[in-house]
Every structure is written in C-alpha cells, then in structure tokens.
Amino acid sequence: MIPAEQVLAELKEMRAHDLPTHGGRTMAYVYDSGLAGLDELGAAAHALASSANGLDPTAFPSLLRMENEVVATAAKLLNGGFGQVTSGGTESCMLAVLAARKARPDIEHPSIVIPVTAHAAFHKAAHYFNIRTIAVPVTDGFVADPEAMRAAIDDTTVLVVASAPSYAHGVIDPVEEIAAAAADRGVRCHVDACIGGWVLPYFAQLGVRFKPFDFTVAGVTSISVDLHKYAYCPKGTSVLLHADASLRRSQYFASAEWPGYTMLNSTMQSTRSGGPIAAAWAVLRHVGEDGYLELASKTLAAVRELRAGIEQIDGLRILGDPASTLFSIASPDIDLFGLADQMRTRGWFVQPQFAFQNSPANLHLTVTAANRGNEQLFLSDLRDSASAAVPAEISVDALKGLDAATLTSDQFDTLLSAVDMSKGMAAVNTLLAAAPADLRERLLIEFLGRMYS
Ligand SMILES: Cc1ncc(COP(=O)(O)O)c(C=O)c1O
Structure with a gap:
C-alpha cells in the first residue's frame, strides 16, 4: 500500500495547479465566504457522514433529520415550500422540469417556456426528458419579457421558468407577471434562484429593493436555491422547494419491478452520500442568519x-x-x-x-x-x-468548411493543432465565439472526449 501521507501529498501537489478557491481571485465556479474555519467545518462534517447512505432514510435517520432541517431553513428564507436536498443547481432545475412533466401525462409532446437567459440546465432537462424548449427573447435590459412569455404558453406547456437572478447578467426577471401568466393557464412556474436565493433575502434586509421572487408571489410553484453557492457550503448541495407537498410527488420515484431492495428515490441519485448533506447542515447551523447577513x-x-x-x-x-x-x-x-x-x-x-x-x-x-x-x-x-489586451493570433477561417453534422476526428485534430493553449484561452474562445451554435456544441463535445481518457 502507498502510505496515506504520500497519497495526500500527491493530491495537494495536483491541487496546487488548480484555480485558487479562496481569496476572491476566481470569479466564477467557486464561492468563498472568507470566514476562517468554515471549509474545515464542512470537511469535518462531510467526513462524519460520507459513508452513510441517504438512499434509505429509515436506516440513517440522522441524514433524514439533517435534510429536513436544511430544507426548513431554505423554506424559511424563501417564505414557504416542501423540498429536498439535491446534488446541485442543475439537478434541482431538472427535477422541477421532471416533476412538472410527470404531473401532466395527458400531454403527449410537452414543452417548457423559458426566457433565453434561463440557465442551460433547462436545455439539459429538455434534452434528457425529451421535452421541447420554447426560449423567449428578453428585453434590452436582459430581463424576461412577461408578455412575450405569456404569448408563448400553449396547451403543451408544462412549466414556465423565471430567474432570480439570471446567471449571465445577474438581473431578476419579473416573477409576479410571469407566475401570473403561468397560473392563468394552470401551468407550473419555477423560479430559478439557484444563485440568488441565499443572498437576495439578506440584501433585502440590508435595504436593497427588488421585485419579489419567492413563495409570497402567487403562482410560483417551485424554487431552486443552491447551498454550494451563496450559502458557502461544500460543493454538492442545492435545495428544490415545491409550493406544496402534493406538487413534489411527481418528482419521486418508486419501483417494485425488480427482485432487489425497496427502490424509493426522492432525487435523481439513488445511493446518496450523507457527506454533502451533513456538510451543508453544519455550515448552515454554524453561520446562522446573523452570519449570512454579515456575509451579504x-x-x-x-x-x-x-x-x-x-x-x-x-x-x-x-x-x-x-x-x-x-x-x-x-x-x-x-x-x-x-x-x-x-x-x-x-x-x-x-x-x-x-x-x-x-x-x-x-x-x-x-x-x-x-x-x-x-x-x-x-x-x-x-x-x-x-x-x-490584444486579440488572439488566430484566423476564424480555420472554421471554414466545418459542419456540426459531419465533423470528422481528423478535422477536429487539425483545428486543435491550430491553437496553442499554453498562450492562454483567447484563441480557443475566439474560434468558439465565431462558430455557429450547433458547431460550437459539437466542437465542445469533441474536446471533452479528448480530455477524458
Ligand atoms: C441561475 C442558475 N441556475 C442553475 C445553475 C446550475 O447550478 P450547478 O452548477 O450547481 O448545477 C446555476 C449555476 O451557476 C445558476 O446560476
């Protein structure tokens, strides 16, 4: 066996080449409270529960209790809701779509209506669950246009989405109008507060004025809020809240169609590590409302x-x-x-x-x-x-003749050899920016395949 200290030293050496996760210098992907000891608390709590399995809450009642307490904290912040801890924002958004779709088995070809600024997680949900996405253009200020969204709702719509705020521009959609448009058609309305849900309520307490987006708004049927963003918890936790418990039922899955153990899942995962739940519970309990207000x-x-x-x-x-x-x-x-x-x-x-x-x-x-x-x-x-700043030394002519549907490995290799990533990412970004959306998606997927062995 390789000594544990040596393995950890190797890991530390590898991590030294990553972007820093502390100090505020990495202004995407990571969330740093700057509070001394918070990461250590999360890590210690994670270690205490990571071998426990949330798959069966009757076997691990500590996880059930912690999850209920975490969800209750989120529900207090957002003025209502019954929910679940998920693995992250994308899973929360996808489950909201799934629950809405499963609640309407009568609709043969379901669709969701989203502003174009909604997080790509909704496109991913549509892709996974075979649902059409109706993406509605936004205003010059990049906020959702409620009238255009109202007009886009039809008999196939199972869910309407608003963001609070959107990731791309940080603006809050007019949730009251969008939720009203959905409610008028008997359609669910999800508010994606993955990134804003844990900070905006504290901003409001500090006197910042913005339009309401939580369960006080009539017609809002679900809200997602990520704990691994502005609740500063270790990665791997978000909460999906439904306005009432009956709306949540279609998100759950049970199967009696096999000879094995009782299969009953609240989220997409089946085995669920207790680690992220315990880590989030510990961080929330430690920081508390006064701590989050101070951080906000x-x-x-x-x-x-x-x-x-x-x-x-x-x-x-x-x-x-x-x-x-x-x-x-x-x-x-x-x-x-x-x-x-x-x-x-x-x-x-x-x-x-x-x-x-x-x-x-x-x-x-x-x-x-x-x-x-x-x-x-x-x-x-x-x-x-x-x-x-200077433009990258690359010609977008390199994209000429490339087609998303017919791209070959050789063509991709030729393109890749034209960029020297050791000089930075500008050349890659210049090419990707010039590629039409379908080609860009294809290039990205090819690239992913090259990175993983
Ligand atoms: C508004 C919004 N929704 C969803 C997500 C997806 O969250 P995750 O990366 O945790 O899956 C994000 C991530 O930044 C987000 O900002």
Whole structure:
C-alpha cells in the first residue's frame, strides 16, 4: 500500500495547479465566504457522514433529520415550500422540469417556456426528458419579457421558468407577471434562484429593493436555491422547494419491478452520500442568519465598489442593471478574450461568455464576500488588462468548411493543432465565439472526449 501521507501529498501537489478557491481571485465556479474555519467545518462534517447512505432514510435517520432541517431553513428564507436536498443547481432545475412533466401525462409532446437567459440546465432537462424548449427573447435590459412569455404558453406547456437572478447578467426577471401568466393557464412556474436565493433575502434586509421572487408571489410553484453557492457550503448541495407537498410527488420515484431492495428515490441519485448533506447542515447551523447577513453585507459593499469602478474604466460597460452579485462586462472595442487572459496572468479568473441574441460577448464576474477588501486591486488589474489586451493570433477561417453534422476526428485534430493553449484561452474562445451554435456544441463535445481518457 502507498502510505496515506504520500497519497495526500500527491493530491495537494495536483491541487496546487488548480484555480485558487479562496481569496476572491476566481470569479466564477467557486464561492468563498472568507470566514476562517468554515471549509474545515464542512470537511469535518462531510467526513462524519460520507459513508452513510441517504438512499434509505429509515436506516440513517440522522441524514433524514439533517435534510429536513436544511430544507426548513431554505423554506424559511424563501417564505414557504416542501423540498429536498439535491446534488446541485442543475439537478434541482431538472427535477422541477421532471416533476412538472410527470404531473401532466395527458400531454403527449410537452414543452417548457423559458426566457433565453434561463440557465442551460433547462436545455439539459429538455434534452434528457425529451421535452421541447420554447426560449423567449428578453428585453434590452436582459430581463424576461412577461408578455412575450405569456404569448408563448400553449396547451403543451408544462412549466414556465423565471430567474432570480439570471446567471449571465445577474438581473431578476419579473416573477409576479410571469407566475401570473403561468397560473392563468394552470401551468407550473419555477423560479430559478439557484444563485440568488441565499443572498437576495439578506440584501433585502440590508435595504436593497427588488421585485419579489419567492413563495409570497402567487403562482410560483417551485424554487431552486443552491447551498454550494451563496450559502458557502461544500460543493454538492442545492435545495428544490415545491409550493406544496402534493406538487413534489411527481418528482419521486418508486419501483417494485425488480427482485432487489425497496427502490424509493426522492432525487435523481439513488445511493446518496450523507457527506454533502451533513456538510451543508453544519455550515448552515454554524453561520446562522446573523452570519449570512454579515456575509451579504460584505458582498454588497464589494458589489457596489466593483460596479462603480468598472463603470469608470474607459471602454468597459456593465450589461443591464444587475440587482444581485453578478456582473457581465462588455466592450465595443477591447478584445475581451484577450482581456480575460491578461487578467489570468495577473492572478484573476474572469469568465468569458459568448454573444447570444441581443447579448454581446462579455466577461462574467461572480462577487462573493471574499472580494471585500480587494476591490481596488481587482480594478487596477482590470484597467491594466484592458490596456494590454490584444486579440488572439488566430484566423476564424480555420472554421471554414466545418459542419456540426459531419465533423470528422481528423478535422477536429487539425483545428486543435491550430491553437496553442499554453498562450492562454483567447484563441480557443475566439474560434468558439465565431462558430455557429450547433458547431460550437459539437466542437465542445469533441474536446471533452479528448480530455477524458
Ligand atoms: C441561475 C442558475 N441556475 C442553475 C445553475 C446550475 O447550478 P450547478 O452548477 O450547481 O448545477 C446555476 C449555476 O451557476 C445558476 O446560476
């Protein structure tokens, strides 16, 4: 056997090459509270329960109790709901779609109505469950257009979606109008508060004004909120809440069609590690409402300082009027993919987002409590990066003749050999940005296949 210390040393060495998950320098993917000891608490709680199996709550009553307590905390924050802990935002959104679809077996070819800014998790749900997606264009401010959504609802609609806020632009959709349009047609309405659900209620307590999005809004039938985002829990936990327990039933699965153990699942997983549930329970219990209010206050201060600073940098602008903790930065003349690489060399990760309908290419920032105190450092590096940004040395002619339906491995290899990723990601992003959506999806899937052995 290889000694445990050696294995851990190897793991640490590998992790040293990842993006940092602390300090606020990675402004997507990770959420850092900046609180000393919080990760250690989550990890210790995870270790205490990771071998327990949530598959059978009668066998592991501790997990049942912790899950009920976590869900109750979420329900208190969002003014209602009966729910489940899931593995993440995508699973919560997919389960909301599944529950809505299963509740309407009478509809042969079901569809969901979403704003184009809804998270891609809804496209994934549609892909997995063979449901059509009706994606409705948004306003110039990137918020959902409730009248256009109302018009898109028809007899095949099983679910209407709104975001609070959307990931891409951080804006909150008009949930009251969208939920009313859904209710008028007897259709469920899901509010995707995966990223905002644990911070917006605290922002409201701090005096920030925005339109309501929770269960106080008539017609809202489910809400997703991720614990591994602004509840600062270890990765692997989200909550899906339904307005009442009867709406949740169609999300559950039981099978008596085999000779094995009793198969009864509340989520997509069957065996469910107790680790993430225990970790989330411990973090929520430790931080508490006063702790989350304090974290939200730091985050709000960072958001305000960053926004004001970005708006003063020549050539950069913020898209829409973000109400939460996320920004997207666009520019008419600066090469944003080059800018992202420049930021990377200065130790920051900002996330490129491609142009889509009325949304131009932009850089996404997720602001967390850990950004408080380093705003000016970020802004000065952003200013320098904007001056230094140059377009990647690549011609989009490399895409000529490539077709999503017929792309061969050889063609993909030729394309891949044209980019030198050691120089940064700008060349890759420039090519992907120039590819039509179907080709881009195909290229990404080819690339994924090359990465995994
Ligand atoms: C609004 C929204 N919905 C869904 C998701 C998907 O969450 P996850 O990455 O946890 O699956 C995200 C992730 O950022 C999100 O911001």
